[in-house]
Amino acid sequence: MSKLLVSTSVNGDPQQFLCDPDTTLLDALREEMGLTGSKEGCGSGDCGACTVVLDGEMVCSCLVLAPEAEGRQIATIEGVAEGSQLHPVQRKFLEHGALQCGFCTPGFIMASKALLDRNPNPSETEVRYWLAGNLCRCTGYDKIVRAVMDAAAELRQDRRTAA
Amino acid sequence: MPSPAYHAPDTIEQAVALLAGDAAARPLSGGTDLIVQMRSGRTAPSALVDLKRIAGMKGIRALSGGGFAIGAATPCTALKDDKALAAAWPGVVEAANLIGSVQVRNRATMAGNLCNASPAADSVPALVAAGAICLVAGRNGTREVPVEDIPAGPGKTSLQPGEFVAEIRLPAQKGSDAYLRSIPRTEMDIAVVGAGVSLVVDASGTCTAARVSIGAVAPTVLLVKDAGAALVGSKLDEAALDRMAEAVRAACKPIADKRGTVEYRTAMAGVLAKRVVKIALERAGVSA
Numbered sequence: 001m002s003k004l005l006v007s008t009s010v011n012g013d014p015q016q017f018l019c020d021p022d023t024t025l026l027d028a029l030r031e032e033m034g035l036t037g038s039k040e041g042c043g044s045g046d047c048g049a050c051t052v053v054l055d056g057e058m059v060c061s062c063l064v065l066a067p068e069a070e071g072r073q074i075a076t077i078e079g080v081a082e083g084s085q086l087h088p089v090q091r092k093f094l095e096h097g098a099l100q101c102g103f104c105t106p107g108f109i110m111a112s113k114a115l116l117d118r119n120p121n122p123s124e125t126e127v128r129y130w131l132a133g134n135l136c137r138c139t140g141y142d143k144i145v146r147a148v149m150d151a152a153a154e155l156r157q158d159r160r161t162a163a
Numbered sequence: 164m165p166s167p168a169y170h171a172p173d174t175i176e177q178a179v180a181l182l183a184g185d186a187a188a189r190p191l192s193g194g195t196d197l198i199v200q201m202r203s204g205r206t207a208p209s210a211l212v213d214l215k216r217i218a219g220m221k222g223i224r225a226l227s228g229g230g231f232a233i234g235a236a237t238p239c240t241a242l243k244d245d246k247a248l249a250a251a252w253p254g255v256v257e258a259a260n261l262i263g264s265v266q267v268r269n270r271a272t273m274a275g276n277l278c279n280a281s282p283a284a285d286s287v288p289a290l291v292a293a294g295a296i297c298l299v300a301g302r303n304g305t306r307e308v309p310v311e312d313i314p315a316g317p318g319k320t321s322l323q324p325g326e327f328v329a330e331i332r333l334p335a336q337k338g339s340d341a342y343l344r345s346i347p348r349t350e351m352d353i354a355v356v357g358a359g360v361s362l363v364v365d366a367s368g369t370c371t372a373a374r375v376s377i378g379a380v381a382p383t384v385l386l387v388k389d390a391g392a393a394l395v396g397s398k399l400d401e402a403a404l405d406r407m408a409e410a411v412r413a414a415c416k417p418i419a420d421k422r423g424t425v426e427y428r429t430a431m432a433g434v435l436a437k438r439v440v441k442i443a444l445e446r447a448g449v450s451a
Binding site: 004020021022023024043044045046048051054057058059060062063064065067068070111114129130132133134 | 166167168169171191194195198199201202203211213215238240263264265266267269270350351
């Protein structure tokens with residue numbers, strides 16, 4: 001089977017790569033584009049470590065075939081910080097110690113940011129349900145939830161200041 | 164294992180031709196079941212026919228007369244975002260949004276949930292209760308098939324070679340609906356038992372129409388006609404609900420596995436069926 005040429009956009013930059021038809025988007029990101037921030041935990045959509053945003057919706061990149069990304073917009077963990085300036089969600093994860101081994105963290109950051117992008121004032125229950133598709137075996141989730149709630153509060157404050 | 168071919172046709176006719184010409188080809192929408200099955204080696208399709216680039220395959224149309232046509236590749240979260248659909252058929256929309264996580268629901272579709280043919284598929288009992296109809300595309304054009312006639316057994320459908328579900332149609336809502344499942348967790352789990360209902364109550368509080376469905380208690384999701392019949396003509400009093408639950412339990416043919424025994428599933432099917440009737444009644448503005 002010949003390779004497919006896929007043209008897509010990753011974090012705002014045009015990207016082209018060659019892949020087998022059943023290559024996952026996760027493998028294409030990691031192997032073809034060298035973007036190794038997105039992780040493979042389970043490979044079956046249960047753990048969320050591979051979470052990326054595809055055309056504005058967060059998905060498990062292990063459950064997307066790379067050819068499906070033709071003409072689509074992809075946002076990954078590599079595009080969350082602006083240069084050396086961490087996104088508030090990233091900074092709050094550090095401040096709250098919301099990670100230990102860090103393997104799940106890129107997925108949690110992507111999912112948390114996706115939540116706050118659409119709901120700047122989530123309840124703790126909403127945060128916990130939204131993050132149900134992201135598994136963390138180190139933290140017990142409590143510090144993650146606190147970090148997200150704190151990031152939400154800071155982002156709301158920033159918006160008020162900017163307004 | 165050789166890599167399958169990948170096709171992204173623009174029209175239903177092209178998709179039908181690709182599927183009809185290759186018995187081992189599979190349609191792809193959200194991929195949340197199919198890609199997992201491919202990666203685990205449970206299925207090895209020769210070709211994948213991605214339906215998402217076909218016009219009309221993603222999205223929800225309001226039908227004249229009050230119903231809804233839901234494109235087969237419409238992800239579950241898009242159902243929730245459609246306020247008119249969510250208001251008319253809350254049971255269907257909630258059932259579809261119990262599946263997996265947000266990440267999964269942003270890809271997973273009800274048509275895929277149906278055609279994966281799991282007995283425990285959450286959206287299927289709700290669709291069956293609602294009286295939803297599938298528009299099935301195939302070599303001879305399209306045909307309409309009631310949702311309950313699509314699953315033929317675990318992992319098997321009644322679809323013919325070359326056929327795929329192109330659209331799911333919900334009728335106009337004349338009453339209310341509800342779906343509940345029993346799981347040991349609060350999220351990210353598979354139904355041990357599920358029950359759906361759609362009912363119509365007149366101004367005097369008498370039930371004039373009812374469809375009751377159950378999931379995860381038989382090889383396929385079941386429409387329990389006797390259970391609906393037990394409600395029709397009643398004021399949905401406890402005696403009627405007891406007769407309905409008895410009909411539900413009589414229809415159960417569950418397996419016993421690590422997630423539930425035969426006895427537990429059968430008993431819970433009756434319990435959940437009563438609960439969904441009460442929720443649907445509340446939604447209809449009638450207190451049970």
